[in-house]
Amino acid sequence: MFDVSGVKDFWRRYRSNRAGLVGLMVLATLAAIVLTEPYLLLYDPKEPHFTDKLLPPSTTYPMGTDELGRDVFSRIIAGTRFAFLIGLSAAGIAALIGFIVGAIAGFYGGKLDDIMMRVTDIFLVVPTFFLIMVIAAIFGASMSLVVVAIGITSWPGPARLVRAGFLSLKEQEFVEAARLVGAGDIRIILRHIAPNTMAPLIVITSVQIAGAILTEASLSFLGLGDVNVVTWGQMLQRAQQYLRHGWWVASFPGFMIFLTVLAFNLVGDALNDALNPRLKEYGTKVKTET
Amino acid sequence: MRSRIELVSLKAYLARRTLQAVPVVLGVIFLNFTIIHLAPGDPSYVLGGEMASPEFREELIERMGLNKPLWEQLFVYFATIFRGDLGNSIAYRTPVIQLIWERVPATFLLVGTAMLIAMTIGTIMGVNAARNPYSLMDNFTTVLSVVGYSTPSFWLAIMLMLLFGVYWNLLPTGGMLTVGFRMSPFETVIDVLRHLILPAFVLGLWHLTRFARMARASMLEELGKDYIVTAWAKGASERAVIYGHALGNALLPLVTMAGMSIPFLLTGAVVTETVFSWPGLGRLMFEGIFMRDYPVLMGLFIIVSIATVAANLLTDIVYALLDPRIRYK
Amino acid sequence: MTNAVSVGNPLLELKDLKTYFYTSSGVVRAVDNVTLNINHKESLGLVGESGCGKSTVAFSIMKLIPRPGKIVAGQILLEGEDLVNKDEEHMRKIRGSRIAMSFQDPMTYLNPVRTIGDQVAEAILLHQNVGKSQALEQAIRALELTQIPSAEEKARSYPHQLSGGMRQRALIAMALACQPGLLIADEPTTALDVLVQDEILDLMIELQQKLGTSILLITHDLGVVARVSDKVAVMYAGRIVEYSDTRSIYKEPQHPYTIGLIGSTPRLDVKSTRLRSIEGNVPSLVSPPPGCRFHPRCPYSKERCKRDEPRFVQIAAEHYVLCHKS
Numbered sequence: 001m002f003d004v005s006g007v008k009d010f011w012r013r014y015r016s017n018r019a020g021l022v023g024l025m026v027l028a029t030l031a032a033i034v035l036t037e038p039y040l041l042l043y044d045p046k047e048p049h050f051t052d053k054l055l056p057p058s059t060t061y062p063m064g065t066d067e068l069g070r071d072v073f074s075r076i077i078a079g080t081r082f083a084f085l086i087g088l089s090a091a092g093i094a095a096l097i098g099f100i101v102g103a104i105a106g107f108y109g110g111k112l113d114d115i116m117m118r119v120t121d122i123f124l125v126v127p128t129f130f131l132i133m134v135i136a137a138i139f140g141a142s143m144s145l146v147v148v149a150i151g152i153t154s155w156p157g158p159a160r161l162v163r164a165g166f167l168s169l170k171e172q173e174f175v176e177a178a179r180l181v182g183a184g185d186i187r188i189i190l191r192h193i194a195p196n197t198m199a200p201l202i203v204i205t206s207v208q209i210a211g212a213i214l215t216e217a218s219l220s221f222l223g224l225g226d227v228n229v230v231t232w233g234q235m236l237q238r239a240q241q242y243l244r245h246g247w248w249v250a251s252f253p254g255f256m257i258f259l260t261v262l263a264f265n266l267v268g269d270a271l272n273d274a275l276n277p278r279l280k281e282y283g284t285k286v287k288t289e290t
Numbered sequence: 291m292r293s294r295i296e297l298v299s300l301k302a303y304l305a306r307r308t309l310q311a312v313p314v315v316l317g318v319i320f321l322n323f324t325i326i327h328l329a330p331g332d333p334s335y336v337l338g339g340e341m342a343s344p345e346f347r348e349e350l351i352e353r354m355g356l357n358k359p360l361w362e363q364l365f366v367y368f369a370t371i372f373r374g375d376l377g378n379s380i381a382y383r384t385p386v387i388q389l390i391w392e393r394v395p396a397t398f399l400l401v402g403t404a405m406l407i408a409m410t411i412g413t414i415m416g417v418n419a420a421r422n423p424y425s426l427m428d429n430f431t432t433v434l435s436v437v438g439y440s441t442p443s444f445w446l447a448i449m450l451m452l453l454f455g456v457y458w459n460l461l462p463t464g465g466m467l468t469v470g471f472r473m474s475p476f477e478t479v480i481d482v483l484r485h486l487i488l489p490a491f492v493l494g495l496w497h498l499t500r501f502a503r504m505a506r507a508s509m510l511e512e513l514g515k516d517y518i519v520t521a522w523a524k525g526a527s528e529r530a531v532i533y534g535h536a537l538g539n540a541l542l543p544l545v546t547m548a549g550m551s552i553p554f555l556l557t558g559a560v561v562t563e564t565v566f567s568w569p570g571l572g573r574l575m576f577e578g579i580f581m582r583d584y585p586v587l588m589g590l591f592i593i594v595s596i597a598t599v600a601a602n603l604l605t606d607i608v609y610a611l612l613d614p615r616i617r618y619k
Numbered sequence: 620m621t622n623a624v625s626v627g628n629p630l631l632e633l634k635d636l637k638t639y640f641y642t643s644s645g646v647v648r649a650v651d652n653v654t655l656n657i658n659h660k661e662s663l664g665l666v667g668e669s670g671c672g673k674s675t676v677a678f679s680i681m682k683l684i685p686r687p688g689k690i691v692a693g694q695i696l697l698e699g700e701d702l703v704n705k706d707e708e709h710m711r712k713i714r715g716s717r718i719a720m721s722f723q724d725p726m727t728y729l730n731p732v733r734t735i736g737d738q739v740a741e742a743i744l745l746h747q748n749v750g751k752s753q754a755l756e757q758a759i760r761a762l763e764l765t766q767i768p769s770a771e772e773k774a775r776s777y778p779h780q781l782s783g784g785m786r787q788r789a790l791i792a793m794a795l796a797c798q799p800g801l802l803i804a805d806e807p808t809t810a811l812d813v814l815v816q817d818e819i820l821d822l823m824i825e826l827q828q829k830l831g832t833s834i835l836l837i838t839h840d841l842g843v844v845a846r847v848s849d850k851v852a853v854m855y856a857g858r859i860v861e862y863s864d865t866r867s868i869y870k871e872p873q874h875p876y877t878i879g880l881i882g883s884t885p886r887l888d889v890k891s892t893r894l895r896s897i898e899g900n901v902p903s904l905v906s907p908p909p910g911c912r913f914h915p916r917c918p919y920s921k922e923r924c925k926r927d928e929p930r931f932v933q934i935a936a937e938h939y940v941l942c943h944k945s
Binding site for chain 1: 564
């Protein structure tokens, strides 16, 4: 299923994209933070120190304290785990649903395809963020709900990609060959066609992770987040009122969101370039020489 | 003779697109209905509010047919929507449709300006980047685009507000107008502009980056096509090739993208209007959530969806007018 | 290496032209020492398989070589003036007015969102100081010249509304709009079906006589060359291997490759049982075979052919061959 030379080629192409490498390094660092979280926390992220409210960054509090005297640095560290958790799960759900819908629509075509495309159209027209907000408002904002809500509103993107892949691949000879050997539909879908649609799916998932983190942060910012959880979005939401008292309460969480989202976007772009090599050398068709 | 046939086919195309849009709108309304009934609690509380008086609830149940079987309720719901009755706001006690109507101009102004900024600056940046691919200017534009694309709008809003509003005291930190002063029409316009610039920029930035990337990609794709070679072979200058040939074709996908940006702009407006206290639909949405004012939320949902469908249709019209391949079949 | 020149006053002279492409997989020597002349009012057919470098010759003359390529050596003399060192501005004035080019696939080589008339008129506007309406009138006349029916109406149409043959005529009209001295026609008939091909070829012959334009016809199709060209140059792996007038090439081909090409053309008048082809594949232009580039596929090759590069040998008054055989 994986050919080694293909992987090596791919890595060579990926490596040439400096931005992508930067993104990858950032992600690796963040992942390391998540894994070593217990060792990095200076204080309990939820513990208030009422005597140390709104202190600027110092040696005791590297990123200062918030309005309840909580250490911003520790909260940032704690927030990293949730950012990844939310991003990966939401994008994962979207990818899964998207794959199922796209595979069925692309493989079977016909009426099934039409219906699913109509449904996808509805999702494109509907303001999905509105929808998530409404869902969060009605059903209460817990983290799982938010993750599921983001997941079920983001599947059209992956679905379209997977569908396109299936539409073109199902006509190929290897599918016919598999049929002749007696493979059933499911086997063909999963073992033969699916692996070839993974590449664009991975690319879009990377971007969707970024989007999910951003969406959750926006929700929390608007007051629709899970209050019991320390996420960067939540931090920003509280920081809004205390802007004039200190720049650090809002800057650090916002920057972390920015950094993480940027990293996933860069990686997604680099993956895209590496998987679809274009002939960079042949710029525009004709470029005049003097 | 020929132009009549062409016009007919254009109208037929548009009629077809409009027809395709209808089931989508119906689907949205149906979705709304589903949510109302999936919500925890009695639909009459969802639509009437927790504090509703028993009489009010009675009237609501009668009007919306909430005591009837689900089929009938759906029918009644559709009928109500088509009548233009989106219910009453629990918080304001006024018809939702009126609340929305009052706030449309403000949002229109904000979204329109943001869109304008995004389209013009974004396209210019993208086209210029495509003229010298992989040059320093191009890489710079790309980096800037990705950074802008990844910046959370609310964070940017806060930071800019801090910078321009608090530290430098150059621009107002909220609202659409400065109250308390009597101003001439000209001064009012300037005042609105001063209030408008930060939120419009914040709202438009993300879209600006998308336009820039798309414009660049589209231009590069066009420049790789054969008819460009013909243009060079005719003795066209670089300007003629880029602006006379490539640009016209490259703009077409941008038109489509502009249409697709509308729903995102509207949702982005929620955050932007909230942070900048801009009195528009987004702010209304936020208030509605804060106060659990479900009729407002539902109503906004439908209106925004319809607006999106309308925007897409408009985009299709513009596209058809621009692309002779569709105009003359 | 002796130059393969023809007697008469040349409109265009290519002398030892080399155009290489510097790619990541190596240097592609697409045009490797080509010397060629085209006289006034003469039509030269440049024949060869795909990938032999003939289109690159055309683009080199126009100096429109795509990116990793550049002219490395040689001269391109347009009525005595060397184009190789001329700057872009200078070339811009030449393109479309003194040397013009038409292309293979008229659908993709025309701008889909501009009318035919507009595009032909552009060729005029770029080089002549006339108003827009006058340029459009001239454009319509150019279209009429290429025998497009109801030219005025067609001028207001878009490329997708025209048939393949009409589009090719439009492309030719665009090229001839400013009455250039030389028209380079790159595979003008390849994308068309057989009946239309005939019409286009007849058109080209007629236009050449009417306007006195020289034509450099680039094609892989010997039949086309036989009809339209006065002279023929056969190209292989970046080099000219044979040059003569059309009749001699067909009656007495000298180079084994030419012989092979002619032999592999299906003919209606000669009864044959098998379609003959030339064995082997087109050589890589990055690392061509040593010695004579054709030797791996040549039925007459000897030891010498593998070692030494052949030189031009003059067989007759205007007949040159690049081969050791003679």
